[in-house]
Amino acid sequence: MAKLIVDGIEIDVPAEFTLLQACEEAGKEIPRFCYHERLSIAGNCRMCLVEVKGGPPKPTASCAMAVKDLRPGPNGEPPVVLTNSPMVKKAREGVMEFLLINHPLDCPICDQGGECDLQDQAMAYGVDSSRFAENKHAVTDKYIGPLVKTSMNRCIHCTRCVRFTAEVAGTSDMGAIGRGEDMEITTYLQTAMKSELSGNIADICPVGALLPKPQNFKARPWELNKTPAVDVMDAVGSAIRVDTRGREVMRILPRVNEAVNEEWISDKTRQIVDGLRRQRLDRPYVRENGKLRVASWGEAFGVIAARTKATASEKIGALAGDLVSVEEMFALKQLVESLGSKNLDCRQDGSKLDPALGRASYIFNTTIAGIEEADALVIVGSNPRKEAPVLNARILKRKRAGKFMTGVIGERADLTYAYEHFGAGPESIADFVSKAPKDVAKPMMIVGQAALARPDGKAVLAALAKAALDMGMVKDGWNGFNVLHTAASRVGGLDVGFTPGEGGLDAIAMTNPGGADLIFNLGADEIDIAPGAFVVYIGTHGDRGAHRADVILPCAAYTEMSGLYANTEGRVQRSDRACFPPGDAREGWAILRALSDVLGKKLPYDSLGALRLALVAAHPQYGAVDEVVPAEAGAITALAGLGGAMDKTPFGSAVDDFYLTNPIARASAVMAECSSVAAGGYKQAAE
Amino acid sequence: MSARRLAADQPASFEMTPETQAKLDRIIAKYPQGKQASAVISALWLAQKQNDYWLPRAAIEKVAETLGMPYIRVMEVATFYTMFNLEPVGRYFIQMCGTTPCLLAGSDGIKAYLEQRVGPQRKVTADGNFSWLEVECLGACCNAPMVQINDDYYEDLTVENFGKLLDDLAAGRPVRVGSQTGRMTSEPDGGLTTLTTFYGADGKSGPQSLKK
Numbered sequence: 001m002a003k004l005i006v007d008g009i010e011i012d013v014p015a016e017f018t019l020l021q022a023c024e025e026a027g028k029e030i031p032r033f034c035y036h037e038r039l040s041i042a043g044n045c046r047m048c049l050v051e052v053k054g055g056p057p058k059p060t061a062s063c064a065m066a067v068k069d070l071r072p073g074p075n076g077e078p079p080v081v082l083t084n085s086p087m088v089k090k091a092r093e094g095v096m097e098f099l100l101i102n103h104p105l106d107c108p109i110c111d112q113g114g115e116c117d118l119q120d121q122a123m124a125y126g127v128d129s130s131r132f133a134e135n136k137h138a139v140t141d142k143y144i145g146p147l148v149k150t151s152m153n154r155c156i157h158c159t160r161c162v163r164f165t166a167e168v169a170g171t172s173d174m175g176a177i178g179r180g181e182d183m184e185i186t187t188y189l190q191t192a193m194k195s196e197l198s199g200n201i202a203d204i205c206p207v208g209a210l211l212p213k214p215q216n217f218k219a220r221p222w223e224l225n226k227t228p229a230v231d232v233m234d235a236v237g238s239a240i241r242v243d244t245r246g247r248e249v250m251r252i253l254p255r256v257n258e259a260v261n262e263e264w265i266s267d268k269t270r271q272i273v274d275g276l277r278r279q280r281l282d283r284p285y286v287r288e289n290g291k292l293r294v295a296s297w298g299e300a301f302g303v304i305a306a307r308t309k310a311t312a313s314e315k316i317g318a319l320a321g322d323l324v325s326v327e328e329m330f331a332l333k334q335l336v337e338s339l340g341s342k343n344l345d346c347r348q349d350g351s352k353l354d355p356a357l358g359r360a361s362y363i364f365n366t367t368i369a370g371i372e373e374a375d376a377l378v379i380v381g382s383n384p385r386k387e388a389p390v391l392n393a394r395i396l397k398r399k400r401a402g403k404f405m406t407g408v409i410g411e412r413a414d415l416t417y418a419y420e421h422f423g424a425g426p427e428s429i430a431d432f433v434s435k436a437p438k439d440v441a442k443p444m445m446i447v448g449q450a451a452l453a454r455p456d457g458k459a460v461l462a463a464l465a466k467a468a469l470d471m472g473m474v475k476d477g478w479n480g481f482n483v484l485h486t487a488a489s490r491v492g493g494l495d496v497g498f499t500p501g502e503g504g505l506d507a508i509a510m511t512n513p514g515g516a517d518l519i520f521n522l523g524a525d526e527i528d529i530a531p532g533a534f535v536v537y538i539g540t541h542g543d544r545g546a547h548r549a550d551v552i553l554p555c556a557a558y559t560e561m562s563g564l565y566a567n568t569e570g571r572v573q574r575s576d577r578a579c580f581p582p583g584d585a586r587e588g589w590a591i592l593r594a595l596s597d598v599l600g601k602k603l604p605y606d607s608l609g610a611l612r613l614a615l616v617a618a619h620p621q622y623g624a625v626d627e628v629v630p631a632e633a634g635a636i637t638a639l640a641g642l643g644g645a646m647d648k649t650p651f652g653s654a655v656d657d658f659y660l661t662n663p664i665a666r667a668s669a670v671m672a673e674c675s676s677v678a679a680g681g682y683k684q685a686a687e
Numbered sequence: 688m689s690a691r692r693l694a695a696d697q698p699a700s701f702e703m704t705p706e707t708q709a710k711l712d713r714i715i716a717k718y719p720q721g722k723q724a725s726a727v728i729s730a731l732w733l734a735q736k737q738n739d740y741w742l743p744r745a746a747i748e749k750v751a752e753t754l755g756m757p758y759i760r761v762m763e764v765a766t767f768y769t770m771f772n773l774e775p776v777g778r779y780f781i782q783m784c785g786t787t788p789c790l791l792a793g794s795d796g797i798k799a800y801l802e803q804r805v806g807p808q809r810k811v812t813a814d815g816n817f818s819w820l821e822v823e824c825l826g827a828c829c830n831a832p833m834v835q836i837n838d839d840y841y842e843d844l845t846v847e848n849f850g851k852l853l854d855d856l857a858a859g860r861p862v863r864v865g866s867q868t869g870r871m872t873s874e875p876d877g878g879l880t881t882l883t884t885f886y887g888a889d890g891k892s893g894p895q896s897l898k899k
Contacts, residue, residue, distance in 0.1 A: 166757075175759035177766040182690040188759040189693075189744075 002067045003078040010078065019062035019070075019081055020048050028083045031092065031121045033099075033206045034158035035063035038262060039167055045099070045158050047121065049091040054079035059091040089125070096125040101132045102181075103207070104153045112208030114221040118156065139184050144174070145192035145682075146673045147199045147267055148210050155185055155209035161201040168264065169195035170396045170416030185209070192682040195416075196389035196658055199270040203253065203263075212251065214271055214670045219243075219250045227578035228255060230565050231269045232323045232558045233662065235485035236368070236388045237567030238265045242559050242578035249276050249559050249579060259369050259628075260567065266389040267674060268658065268665055275668030279542045281554035282583025292552065297584065300551050301598040307518055307534050308599055313340030317516030319507055320346035320498050321523030321539070322487035322662055325563025325575075326622065328588035329489065329498045330615045331603055332522050335592055338601040342501030343510050346493025348527040349654070350508050351449055352457030353483065355494045358635020361461065362494050363570035365479035366444050367628055372398050374480065376405040376440040378422070378432065380464055381651035382448020383413045386658040387486050388568070392416065405437065410450060410651035424650035426451075426460050433467045443473050444480035449654035452483070459644025466640035479633045484568055486654050486661070491566040495619055521545055522588065523555075525663045538591055543663035553595075554585035557664060561587040562608060564615070564622060571628045572621060691766045693744050694774035701745035703753075707737045711753070723754045727764050730754060731771055740780050740837065741772040769822060777811045777818035779856050782835040786824035792831035793845070800846050804853065816857050829873040830866055843868040 002015040006026035013022045018041070020030050033045035043064035050062045054071040062081075070079035082088060100122065107113045139152040157176065162185065165173040173193040176183050187193055193201075202212045224243035231238040231252075239257035243250050252273055254265040284300035285292040295303075308316070318336040320329045333344055347353065353362040366374060371394045384392040392415065398404050399417045406419040409428050422432040436443075445468050451460050465481060473480030485491060493499070500506045510516045513530040521529070521537045525545040529535055537549030540557040560581040566572050581587070586594075589611055596603040605611040616623040659675040660666050677683075703711065714729045730753060734746040742765055751761040765771045772780070783801060785794055801819045811818040819834075827833045830842030834849075841852060841864065848867040855862045870876060 172757035172759060175757075175763045177759075177762055178691055179767045184690075186759075188757070188762055 002070075004067060004070060005078050005080045007081070007083055013067055015066070015068035017067045019050060019052070019060065019065045019067060022067050023050065023062060023081060023083055030062055030083060031125065032063060033117060033121075033156060034160060036160050036163075036204060039160060039163040039204075042159050042163065045156065046095045047092060047099075047125075049088060049095065051082040051085045051087045052079065053082075059087060092125045093127060096122060097127060097131070099156050100126065100130065102136050102153075103156065104136065106154075110151070110154065110208040111211045111216065112154075112205075116208060117206035137181055142184075142186045143190045143192070144187045144210075145198055146670065146677050147213055147271055148193070148202050149213035149216050151209055151211065152184060153209075154207045156207055157183055157185065158206055159185070160204045160206065161185065161210060164201055164204055165193065165195060165198075167400065168200070168393050168396070169193075169197045170393070171195040173198070174201070192677045194678075194682055196266050196268070196385060197264055197393060199267045200254070200264050212271070214274065215251050219245055224250055225578070227559075227576050229559060229578060230567075230573045230575035231265060232488035232565060232575075233266065233268045233272065233665065234388050234390075235488055235490060235568040236260060236390050237488065237565055237569075237571060237573050238269055238390055239573075240265060240269060244559075244579045247579045247582075249273050259367070260569075260571065261390045262394075264390050264393055268661070268671065271670045271674070272664045272668045274670055275541075275664040275666070276557055276559060278669070279663075279667035280557075280582045280585070281540060281542055281546060281552055282581075282585050283554060284584065285546075285549070285552040287550040292549075295551075297553075297594070300553060301595055303551055304536055304595065305598050308339065311518040311534075314343070315517035316341040316520075317343035317505060317510040317518070317533075318345075318498075318520040319348060319510065319522065319524040319527065320344075320489060320493050321348065321521075321525060321545070322489055323540075323558060323664070324489045324523050324588060325558070325561070325565060326489070326492035326496060326572075327563055327608065327611050327615060328522060328592065329493050330496045330618070331589050331592040331596075331605075331611060332520060333496060333498050334603055335596050335599070335601060336520060337501070338596070338603075339599065342504030343516055344498050344500060344504060345507035345510060346490060346498040347453075348507050348524045349449060349453040349486075350457075350506075351453040351490075352461060353452055353490075353494060354458070355497055355499055357461075357639050358632060359495070359570065360479065360481065360631035360633050360635040361465070361639050362483050362485075363491055363631055364446075364482040364484060364568040365631060365633070366482050367569050367571075368394055371395055371444070372401070374398065374442045374444040375403060376407075376437065376443040377446065378407040378409065378436075378443075379415075379419070379446045380408075380429070380448065381410040381451025381460075381654075382446055382484050383411055383415065383450075383653055383655065384446065384448075384484060385413065385415050386653070386655040387448060387484060389658075391484070391568075405440070407432065407436075410448070411653050413653075425648050426456070426463065426646035426651075427648055429460075429463050429467050433470050436471050438472070440472075442478050442480065443471055444482060445471075445473055446482045446484050448484050448651070449486050450651045453654065454649065456644065456646045458642070459646045462639055462642035462644055463646060465636045465642075468636060469640050474633050474636050479630070479636070481636050482568075488565055488567070491568060491570055492564070495566055495570070495621070496615070521549065523663075538588060539663065540585070541663035541667050543666055545663070553591050554581070554583065555588040555591055556581035556585055560585075564612070564625070566622075569628050570621070570631065572625050574625050691769070691773055694741075697744050699745070701734070701738065701743055701749050703734065703749065704737055707733050715754070724756050724760070727754055727756065727761060728768070731761070731765055735771055739778075740776045741774060769820075774809065775811060775818075777805075778816050779836050779853075781805070781817060781819035782822045782825070783819055784823070784825045784827070784831070784833055784835075785821040786828075788824075788828035789831040789833060794832035796846050797832050797834065797844055797849055800849060804850070814857075817853065827873075830870070839864045842866045843870055 009026045011026045030048045032048045034042045048062045049059035052060045142150045162174045171194045202210045227242045229242045231240045238261035239255035241253045256263045284295045286295040408419045468481040511529040518534045523539040525543045535549045536551045537545045538553045559578045562577045621629040659671040665671045715726045718725045730750045735742045751758045805817045833842040843866040
């Protein structure tokens with residue numbers, strides 16, 4: 001710790017702090033453009049100048065000077081930093097004048113207006129007129145991908161985007177070519193960025209040079225209502241902010257959650273916005289003579305009630321999709337069980353995870369933040385870059401910190417960091433264990449759905465649990481056995497036991513010919529249901545599930561309802577409602593509650609609050625929102641003893657096309673463009 | 688200095704010759720494992736020398752692949768340094784120093800001559816012999832004005848001796864590298880004024896063979 005005096009306030013901070021951090025500790029705001037606390041220090045914008053006594057006799061860039069580099073006064077008094085002296089003010093005004101020399105005066109037509117760092121800081125340090133009589137330099141706009149629009153005249157060369165793509169995204173897409181006044185920020189020959197996190201560069205851009213392309217000229221920030229929510233595009237559960245105008249979602253931005261997504265979100269999380277508007281189910285439908293026709297809620301419920309009455313209880317089944325909330329699954333489970341059926345499944349990909357094996361067998365025990373503590377990692381049957389880009393960024397962060405051995409069993413994919421490949425299928429597991437280094441303190445394993453969603457998935461899971469134990473991954477205070485899910489609802493579904501009961505059918509058996517005769521399909525779009533079954537689809541989009549349905553009950557998407565979600569770590573998070581569902585659509589739990597009344601099995605709750613109370617009573621961990629309740633590690637030991645035969649099929653991939661994994665994304669034109677750009681090798685899209 | 692961008696016409700591919708590759712391997716070996724990217728400037732320089740003194744896009748990509756760097760990182764280096772030519776240059780590529788000492792000693796005359804004889808900067812003559820570029824100080828101020836042609840310095844220029852130099856180069860006649868007035872390296876223009884007893888009573892130093 002080192003003492004220093006900032007504007008007369010004496011503080012004690014760690015010696016490796018920068019002056020900027022120390023000043024913030026003292027409660028002083030330092031203007032900055034290039035400095036970003038999650039990126040390396042560049043020190044090129046010069047806006048954070050402060051006056052230092054005990055340092056060089058000139059204004060000092062506070063982001064690039066460490067507290068430990070300051071000298072004490074002649075009598076040993078602590079160094080003094082001034083953040084609002086006349087010298088500092090004059091220096092910053094000079095910097096601002098230089099920045100504004102080449103910055104266009106187009107704030108009225110710039111989408112960044114209202115949330116622009118340069119605009120805000122010019123209010124404090126700008127002068128009212130320009131002394132620059134020469135021509136401003138002009139830079140051609142660049143194509144850098146379908147998600148980020150460029151307006152390069154506005155660029156102030158802070159290089160945050162360059163550092164972001166190199167250090168966080170790991171793809172090194174952006175760079176600064178040329179030098180001096182000819183310096184331009186671009187991708188290599190204006191190809192599209194290859195990162196799944198590319199949208200974040202529009203957030204970190206301090207000016208209006210990089211803007212979200214799909215939101216171009218659509219809204220002003222002060223018109224938007226901001227609602228905290230939780231993302232459901234993958235199982236990471238990134239903290240998001242849903243910005244709405246009227247009843248329309250205009251954009252989705254990240255919120256800071258150090259434990260989960262830091263401040264990044266994936267491109268799918270950010271830009272499925274237009275998918276929330278297109279292809280929406282806004283009225284109930286009933287299939288008559290092979291064609292779906294619009295019906296009233298009463299009619300639709302009547303058809304379901306008649307069908308339920310005519311179906312034997314063991315022929316009734318229920319499926320839960322990837323995007324649904326825990327409350328919805330809990331209510332559907334209670335409804336179907338009250339009808340006398342045990343045919344329930346939330347694992348539409350055929351994953352062999354089972355809550356009976358213990359909670360530790362299906363959650364990310366290490367926690368996402370825990371990746372930073374680990375010192376070795378093996379990834380089995382997973383491509384975290386496609387399945388959870390934000391989590392992959394955390395792995396890259398750990399990798400960049402050094403001394404982090406990384407191995408992969410499964411697909412040989414570009415994960416943005418180097419790794420050793422140990423084989424493609426289950427037979428490589430034993431081989432890997434024999435080769436694995438023994439002298440690591442906190443090794444971890446990430447098991448993907450590609451390793452589990454196969455007929456021998458349970459045996460693979462057991463073999464991996466055994467491998468984890470053999471490699472010392474499970475010990476006091478450290479559980480390195482992790483399952484990475486791809487579906488936001490999956491951990492919640494396993495937690496509430498949305499899996500076949502004693503003798504019940506699982507998702508595959510239920511949907512095969514001769515399976516269930518009546519299927520309540522709660523947003524499961526990634527599974528084919530064989531002809532014959534009568535399908536009640538409760539969902540949001542006219543996607544695969546709706547095409548197969550006999551009755552469609554339209555429900556609210558994740559931005560349109562409050563709900564609890566458990567992410568891959570088992571972290572319970574609450575998402576709030578940002579806007580209302582379209583047309584006659586209702587929240588999923590309310591549909592189930594109303595339907596239960598018609599079926600004569602009225603669910604015992606009249607409000608979401610009451611439903612949550614019932615949920616917490618049955619599953620107490622859902623009372624602890626935003627927390628991870630550690631799972632009993634004994635489950636891994638028990639699991640390891642199961643054994644079982646594995647075949648030699650290599651692990652495939654759980655996510656084929658990152659941009660099109662769920663009905664909302666498939667309805668989005670922006671995601672379709674991203675997908676085609678990626679398929680076309682990231683070359684420039686036709687104008 | 689105007690914006691430095693890739694040339695419009697690009698060759699389809701670039702391969703390093705075994706000699707270039709061998710030189711590059713020696714340079715890469717100087718850096719520790721994992722730090723091969725440090726060799727990027729040397730690698731680009733070798734590629735440029737092999738490719739008639741200019742760097743096509745394919746060479747930039749080849750260097751990036753050789754050193755395991757993203758393309759954009761190598762592109763940044765290639766577009767930053769003026770020593771890398773991104774478009775074809777003449778067989779004799781003239782870099783004329785236009786900085787203050789050379790200007791005081793008459794480089795504006797050389798510049799006017801180049802404009803008249805070779806044409807505008809960065810444009811190769813029809814016969815492919817010459818192209819030229821005004822550059823910043825090349826560090827030979829005491830022999831100003833001077834130009835660098837390919838790898839060599841030609842100093843103490845006047846419009847007359849420079850014109851003859853270009854004639855000789857174009858005709859393939861041998862030329863003298865360094866001072867064009869017969870001065871030894873950067874000794875005083877009028878001959879030695881000190882240590883004359885050690886270095887030749889004629890006021891010129893060096894081996895007799897070089898003295899005119």
